[in-house]
Amino acid sequence: DVKVTQSSRYLVKRTGEKVFLECVQDMDHENMFWYRQDPGLGLRLIYFSYDVKMKEKGDIPEGYSVSREKKERFSLILESASTNQTSMYLCASLSSGRASYGYTFGSGTRLTVV
């Protein structure tokens, strides 16, 4: 089974801090995604990456950046954390073969910015 591991389950950070959320997948997938999940808003795409060093903005990229230096690792960076970035952050990896097509999500990082 594909495993997507997010390094932290819970984080508490102060306003203005630089925050790194790490995600690692173990299946050599090219495509990786970062979503945030908020009550009543569902999942919203922040950034995605099709390959090493490649990144594309999603629907809500403001205040975020990403890094993909290695295929298995996709990091989300909050340059200067703000309270409105308090949320659940979900990383996903995509298996793009026709027979095995599907996304696998990590367990999420619940970030609280105080």
Place this chain on the structure above:
Amino acid sequence: QQQVKQSPQSLIVQKGGISIINCAYENTAFDYFPWYQQFPGKGPALLIAIRPDVSEKKEGRFTISFNKSAKQFSLHIMDSQPGDSATYFCAANFGGSQGNLIFGKGTKLSVKP
């Protein structure tokens, strides 16, 4: 055009009943329609998925019905159980093989014993 509209927002069903969650979309370029199940504190997990060239897919107690002309698809959970209580998300993919999922806002299902 890129939205997926999901209803209802919440659903309460008695044990043994049928749970039905509906989704609608506008963009005919969507090519893959998965449903995800999420338990509290966990990430979403793929439950069942369908491509637009079929009208129905069944896996155990879970069935997707797909109506291409109406641009609607739905999840049916037969013989609903308390262990099915979770949040369910429909989604649609428009990115082809590279993928890019658009999610509905979710339905919180509670199955009463």
